[in-house]
Amino acid sequence: xxxxxxxxxxxxxxxxxxxxxxxxxxxxxxxxxxxxxxxxxxxxxxxxxxxxxxxxxxxxxxxxxxxxxxxxxxxxxxxxxxxxxxxxxxxxxxxxxxxxxxxxxxxxxxxxxxxxxxxxxxxxxxxxxxxxxxxxxxxxxxxxxxxxxxxxxxxxxxxxxxxxxxxxxxxxxxxxxxxxxxxxxxxxxxxxxxxxxxxxxxxxxxxxxxxxxxxxxxxxxxxxxxxxxxxxxxxxxxxxxxxxxxxxxxxxxxxxxxxxxxxxxxxxxxxxxxxxxxxxxxxxxxxxxxxxxxxxxxxxxxxxxxxxxxxxxxxxxxxxxxxxxxxxxxxxxxxxxxxxxxxxxxxxxxxxxxxxxxxxxxxxxxxxxxxxxxxxxxxxxxxxxxxxxxxxxxxxxxxxxxxxxxxxxxxxxxxxxxxxxxxxxxxxxxxxx
Amino acid sequence: xxxxxxxxxxxxxxxxxxxxxxxxxxxxxxxxxxxxxxxxxxxxxxxxxxxxxxxxxxxxxxxxxxxxxxxxxxxxxxxxxxxxxxxxxxxxxxxxxxxxxxxxxxxxxxxxxxxxxxxxxxxxxxxxxxxxxxxxxxxxxxxxxxxxxxxxxxxxxxxxxxxxxxxxxxxxxxxxxxxxxxxxxxxxxxxxxxxxxxxxxxxxxxxxxxxxxxxxxxxxxxxxxxxxxxxxxxxxxxxxxxxxxxxxxxxxxxxxxxxxxxxxxxxxxxxxxxxxxxxxxxxxxxxxxxxxxxxxxxxxxxxxxxxxxxxxxxxxxxxxxxxxxxxxxxxxxxxxxxxxxxxxxxxxxxxxxxxxxxxxxxxxxxxxxxxxxxxxxxxxxxxxxxxxxxxxxxxxxxxxxxxxxxxxxxxxxxxxxxxxxxxxxxxxxxxxx
Numbered sequence: 046x047x048x049x050x051x052x053x054x055x056x057x058x059x060x061x062x063x064x065x066x067x068x069x070x071x072x073x074x075x076x077x078x079x080x081x082x083x084x085x086x087x088x089x090x091x092x093x094x095x096x097x098x099x100x101x102x103x104x105x106x107x108x109x110x111x112x113x114x115x116x117x118x119x120x121x122x123x124x125x126x127x128x129x130x131x132x133x134x135x136x137x138x139x140x141x142x143x144x145x146x147x148x149x150x151x152x153x154x155x156x157x158x159x160x161x162x163x164x165x166x167x168x169x170x171x172x173x174x175x176x177x178x179x180x181x182x183x184x185x186x187x188x189x190x191x192x193x194x195x196x197x198x199x200x201x202x203x204x205x206x207x208x209x210x211x212x213x214x215x216x217x218x219x220x221x222x223x224x225x226x227x228x229x230x231x232x233x234x235x236x237x238x239x240x241x242x243x244x245x246x247x248x249x250x251x252x253x254x255x256x257x258x259x260x261x262x263x264x265x266x267x268x269x270x271x272x273x274x275x276x277x278x279x280x281x282x283x284x285x286x287x288x289x290x291x292x293x294x295x296x297x298x299x300x301x302x303x304x305x306x307x308x309x310x311x312x313x314x315x316x317x318x319x320x321x322x323x324x325x326x327x328x329x330x331x332x333x334x335x336x337x338x339x340x341x342x343x344x345x346x347x348x349x350x351x352x353x354x355x356x357x358x359x360x361x362x363x364x365x366x367x368x369x370x371x372x373x374x375x376x377x378x379x380x381x382x383x384x385x386x387x388x389x390x391x392x393x394x395x396x397x398x399x400x401x402x403x404x405x406x407x408x409x410x411x412x413x414x415x416x417x418x419x420x421x422x423x424x425x426x427x428x429x430x431x432x433x434x435x436x437x438x439x440x441x442x443x444x445x446x447x448x449x450x451x452x453x454x455x456x457x458x459x460x461x462x463x464x465x466x467x468x469x470x471x472x473x474x475x476x477x478x
Numbered sequence: 479x480x481x482x483x484x485x486x487x488x489x490x491x492x493x494x495x496x497x498x499x500x501x502x503x504x505x506x507x508x509x510x511x512x513x514x515x516x517x518x519x520x521x522x523x524x525x526x527x528x529x530x531x532x533x534x535x536x537x538x539x540x541x542x543x544x545x546x547x548x549x550x551x552x553x554x555x556x557x558x559x560x561x562x563x564x565x566x567x568x569x570x571x572x573x574x575x576x577x578x579x580x581x582x583x584x585x586x587x588x589x590x591x592x593x594x595x596x597x598x599x600x601x602x603x604x605x606x607x608x609x610x611x612x613x614x615x616x617x618x619x620x621x622x623x624x625x626x627x628x629x630x631x632x633x634x635x636x637x638x639x640x641x642x643x644x645x646x647x648x649x650x651x652x653x654x655x656x657x658x659x660x661x662x663x664x665x666x667x668x669x670x671x672x673x674x675x676x677x678x679x680x681x682x683x684x685x686x687x688x689x690x691x692x693x694x695x696x697x698x699x700x701x702x703x704x705x706x707x708x709x710x711x712x713x714x715x716x717x718x719x720x721x722x723x724x725x726x727x728x729x730x731x732x733x734x735x736x737x738x739x740x741x742x743x744x745x746x747x748x749x750x751x752x753x754x755x756x757x758x759x760x761x762x763x764x765x766x767x768x769x770x771x772x773x774x775x776x777x778x779x780x781x782x783x784x785x786x787x788x789x790x791x792x793x794x795x796x797x798x799x800x801x802x803x804x805x806x807x808x809x810x811x812x813x814x815x816x817x818x819x820x821x822x823x824x825x826x827x828x829x830x831x832x833x834x835x836x837x838x839x840x841x842x843x844x845x846x847x848x849x850x851x852x853x854x855x856x857x858x859x860x861x862x863x864x865x866x867x868x869x870x871x872x873x874x875x876x877x878x879x880x881x882x883x884x885x886x887x888x889x890x891x892x893x894x895x896x897x898x899x900x901x902x903x904x905x906x907x908x909x910x911x
Binding site: 130141144146147148149150151153154155157158235237238239240241243244247248270271272273274342345346347348349350351352353370373374375378381382456 | 588668681707889
């Protein structure tokens with residue numbers, strides 16, 4: 046072993062470097078992760094399936110062969126919303142309890158093509174909506190890890206795996222990343238192929254990544270998209286950062302409001318140019334538009350389950366689908382047109398700043414597993430399709446993690462990751478000082 | 479039987495009216511379609527699977543119960559790119575020869591919810607790309623029916639079924655409708671949920687419908703989207719119609735050029751206001767942008783098949799996927815940005831006219847089954863996401879069908895169908911006189 050920290054605690058990019066120069070083997074890394082899962086899973090409940098033997102076999106095969114790609118030998122967790130041809134895939138629903146798909150989802154196939162080893166499937170809420178799974182917050186049992194990518198966030202936070210795949214339709218990457226105290230990255234809408242994920246809302250569903258540093262999620266998404274630009278995290282000191290309290294600011298608790306203010310002050314001291322950003326009034330309509338678009342589209346995408354398995358759906362999901370069926374096509378078109386106008390309005394804001402910072406969630410992970418928390422602080426950004434990165438750097442109520450999210454211009458993922466990387470270094474430096 | 483024509487030759491909207499007032503039974507209609515399939519399928523080869531017994535059972539169940547919805551008792555064909563939980567689904571590929579999905583695609587479930595009876599699955603080209611299936615053109619054996627929705631178009635044209643589902647990524651609804659001489663309707667991008675169709679290119683894939691009249695496809699899509707506005711086909715006399723030869727006009731053969739000119743003249747005589755439309759220069763880039771976006775996204779969406787089943791892919795598809803992998807993320811982003819600008823430019827054209835008319839294909843269905851013909855005259859419209867309707871009304875080389883396509887403003891499907899309905903009445907009246 047090359048470092049004094051346990052292999053399973055290595056950040057993905059550090060592990061990737063060691064794997065590429067054969068300083069560690071994939072088998073060693075997989076074993077360390079599997080040991081951690083064995084030790085922690087009874088409490089964490091992050092996984093629906095762990096493919097230990099297959100992962101070890103794949104690791105040995107990689108250790109014997111040439112370097113495959115950016116993710117060579119890295120173990121990953123895959124949200125159980127992604128199809129896997131060699132593992133059960135239940136989408137968080139009893140309807141699919143015995144389901145094994147015919148193919149890997151595109152993101153899974155592309156991960157494997159780049160050399161990743163799928164350790165197993167992680168817990169999702171029901172069809173990535175609101176009815177929670179079994180996972181606990183790794184920082185405090187009995188608190189939610191957030192959702193819908195509950196198991197992916199918990200597994201990465203608990204050092205069971207360095208990287209994991211998630212999806213976001215409302216807040217399903219940023220909020221669990223925030224509650225579990227790790228980095229979550231939802232790329233610009235459309236960046237990563239969605240083939241083989243259970244469709245919820247086509248206008249919103251976005252594949253995202255969890256890791257323990259900005260470099261880690263950048264590496265993962267660079268491998269999935271082939272976008273080499275994401276690997277250059279450069280130097281974003283002097284970035285122009287818009288502080289955006291959003292129209293939903295009154296819903297943020299005192300901890301969260303203080304954390305955004307403290308984070309802003311740290312970044313200003315570190316050399317960023319901070320500007321206060323007021324969102325144009327029409328953007329106050331985006332949260333409701335996101336709720337309605339998601340409900341309308343979910344009622345159609347999940348038509349088979351709604352019609353043929355109504356009694357197997359949770360009451361929370363049934364209520365969303367019923368609400369969705371009550372929205373007319375004309376109203377839906379108006380919501381999409383309003384969204385298109387909102388995208389133009391937000392785009393104009395980025396002439397004055399490189400990225401925005403905003404709250405990631407209303408507070409720390411709430412107690413109880415019956416809800417995965419309030420998605421309000423991500424609904425608008427998801428609807429607008431913007432790249433978002435959660436940066437953990439503080440603690441709040443119950444000594445649980447807090448942080449902030451960085452939001453970039455549509456398509457400017459490279460710049461967003463650069464600013465996030467720089468900002469996270471500054472915020473972390475302050476944290477440990 | 480209420481009419482002198484065979485039940486299987488009834489247009490869907492006429493059959494729907496008779497079914498709703500119980501003048502005919504669903505069982506009678508299904509039997510007539512099954513008889514036609516039995517007689518014609520050996521020559522046509524439109525189906526991959528016919529579920530005769532299940533369809534009859536479903537028909538009897540509908541005949542015993544209340545009226546279910548707009549499609550009550552109507553038999554439909556489903557392109558074998560849509561998942562069906564009770565029928566094999568092979569996506570036109572030997573890789574999935576034995577595949578039976580776990581769920582119905584959303585469009586299938588929504589069709590059934592509205593009372594439709596799925597007669598079976600229709601032939602698609604390989605993953606809806608270029609390698610053809612076994613289907614012949616029902617008007618002339620040995621000629622292609624077009625693709626990729628080959629079997630759906632042939633089955634509707636050959637009176638095997640009044641309605642069928644298709645998808646369009648390049649020209650896969652409009653071109654087979656043109657080659658088979660029926661009405662094809664590709665709605666605005668995003669109109670019909672895509673959950674459960676094999677993903678090819680997320681920026682392009684659009685669910686569409688085949689029927690033998692504009693009222694038929696309007697009825698079908700109204701049922702799938704819940705958009706009641708589509709049922710009012712009103713009176714579009716006096717419509718302002720832009721005649722759009724497109725930048726690809728020189729590729730249209732003499733028949734096709736003459737047909738557009740004849741169609742224009744007929745519509746002008748019938749009272750439409752015809753205006754010549756020149757497309758702005760930047761739109762000449764749209765065809766190549768569509769080709770590149772489709773290749774880039776197909777290489778990602780079909781990652782599992784590309785990586786794990788390379789030897790089972792046709793050489794045509796392999797070439798597309800290889801081309802797609804050679805396109806960088808940066809180039810792809812630029813293609814998408816160019817498309818967004820193109821959408822603004824085309825939108826501005828619709829201030830001067832209600833709809834456009836343009837060629838549907840380069841000519842009549844070519845001889846041979848080794849290709850499904852050239853998709854060039856739909857690539858741009860698909861990329862721009864506009865609603866398109868093919869209207870058959872003439873004959874050309876080999877006495878095969880010709881027509882034109884109507885293109886509407888994005889989201890203005892209602893107006894587009896109204897103009898198409900009116901135009902088709904005028905063009906058909908002239909045809910029979």
